[in-house]
Amino acid sequence: MPGLALLDHRLLIxxxxxxxxxxxxxxxxxxxxxxxxxxxxxxxxxxxxRVAPLLGAPASGSSAREVVPGLFTVDVTPRDAMREYGTMVLRFRSIYDAVFENRLVRFFLRAIPSLAELVVLGKILHEVRAEEHGRPRWDLVVLDAPATGHAVQLLRVPAALLDTVPPGPLRRDAQWMHDLLVDPLTTALSIVTLPEEMPVNEAIDLDSAVRDVLGIPRGALVVNAMPEAIFSEEERARLGELEREPPPLGPAARAAWLQALRAEQAARSLTRARAALDLPTILVPLLARERWDRAAVEDVAAVLAGSV
Amino acid sequence: MGEIRDGLARKRIAVCVGSGGVGKTTLAAAIALQRALEGGRVLVCTIDPARRLANALGLETLGNVEAHVPDHKFREAGLAPRGQLFAMMLDVKRTWDDLVARHAPDRTRQDRIYKNRIYQQLSSALAGSQEYMAMEKLYELATERDYDLIVLDTPPTAHALDFLEAPDRILDFLGSDTARILLAPALSAGKLGLKLFHLGSGYVAKTLSRFTGAEVLTDLADFMASFQGMYEGFKNRASAVRALLAQPEVGFVVVSSASPRSVDEALYFHERLHAESMPIAGVIANRVAPDLWPGGGALPEPDELAAALAARGVPDARDLGARLARVLAEHEVLARADAREVELLFRSAPGPHAAIPRLESDVHNLAGLARLAVSL
Structure with missing residues (x-):
């Protein structure tokens, strides 16, 4: 599926x-x-x-580290993001420390719902628009977002604040963040699912939240771990009969029957997802791997290369 | 493999915990069904059941109230329960509203809280809110209803830890000593809002409003004021919930898939439960690829399988044999990876165990649920 050009965006969610x-x-x-x-x-x-360890590097923590040439990772936590955001708004670290190490203030900051999400998202989107030496600091930012419900909570914060917060510093930040998230030239949100009932249900609900609540431009539906259709229906019926044969045929027929059943269920889920979602789909085949490591990620990248 | 069933035999409450996507909800329903078949009056409280599971229970629209699973569903499945099965789905917002109604001194205060923007966010969107309300609902059901067993499915938390800590975190939010000390003079003076910040230094208040805007703080102060006098009630109830969970009549069931990530979470949760002296009734490894070639000897060659197929008169034996050999080899790779994880899980988390093969937990009717219950 060439022409999706996902990687031409600056922010992939x-x-x-x-x-x-x-x-x-x-x-x-x-x-x-x-x-x-x-x-x-x-x-x-x-x-x-997970990302740095998957690629065979130690975890990066809260400051970006290069784990593969050209590829950096970072883990954004509310605590660190709050400090960075505070320092940025207040300009001086000394003021931040003086004010924010105050117990009263810490309490009130924690008590404002969505502030944690706002600073986390703010930190990430700041990276998206940051420039160094007259050019963007990053050509591409990939946000490995939390699972469905938590992702919607995180991503809807700018729009929610625009609805409720009167003019002031919070609103100004919410505004530029919102503008960046809904810009189709900058941002694309893709949904990953397994070809199984519950993940597909969530993908469908999530996609309507993306359209109706978040308004973030949609990228693709990535169907992960898709089993290959190896056996015909007729063969599958025959395999069911052969399961009770002695080894080696019996166990092989059992493995094949299970594979066929899984492939059939997956195909049904895929059909349902495609019918419900008008998104381009990218299929990533189920890879038989004993361990998930850099080599496995390379295989997935090779599959994706043709579509993105 | 009746280990899990025996582990829960004398329990009145079973709480299924584990990371998202491991099949907690289905297993919770299976545990509940089993006890109902044996003669108990049982409730399963789910968070977000698969449509097929809701259908399996005959409850296309599960709501915040308990619904009786109809007799004809059992008859269709060829089951004759000696007890009764009820099911419900947790509605977080409603549970919050009920809790506020329970503690508010009068209607006016209740409505004022319902209308507050901070409350609306708290009850719908604040992280941990769902977890807190699951606990709250459990307490209500356990103390006000008469079930032999209540099975609670829990929200798919980003971190297993959230579940135990969420009530404390939200209570912290509702009423730290700091907030009360700050608010008390402002409240007695009958004035709210930014007035309270005069108590702190002007410097702090000014900087803070530069950070958030002053009106956000006003909303917050109003919310805190509305909650005045209710905090103790919330806090006492949360301590009661906590105390209930440590009772021997409660059993936590830790559910994991065979993926390293979910096993990691399960072990972390197990350790936490142990440290908090919460009673653990069992550990389930769900969706495990079974080892079909035990002993680990050399896998069959395509030719060998083709010959066996041909001997049974199967057409295209050569081609099918090659595919069978490949599929068995790939299956065994996945089975070995799963076996390694399950072994780690069971070794590190002792107690009653069950390993459920993949696909068997893919349930779409009561009969399937009953079959699953047998392997517990």
């Missing part, structure tokens, strides 16, 4: 249900970007870092 492989897809997209000569930052949010 990757989300979906927990456990569907968002970090793997984010890491693979990051690798591809770097391989095409871009300076790439992959952001995780308040997470147990």
């Amino acid at each position: 990757i989300t979906g249900k927990g456990g569907v492989g968002k970090s793997t897809i984010s890491a693979a997209l990051g690798l591809l970007g770097a391989r095409r000569g871009k300076r790439v930052l992959v952001c995780e949010v308040n997470a147990k870092e």
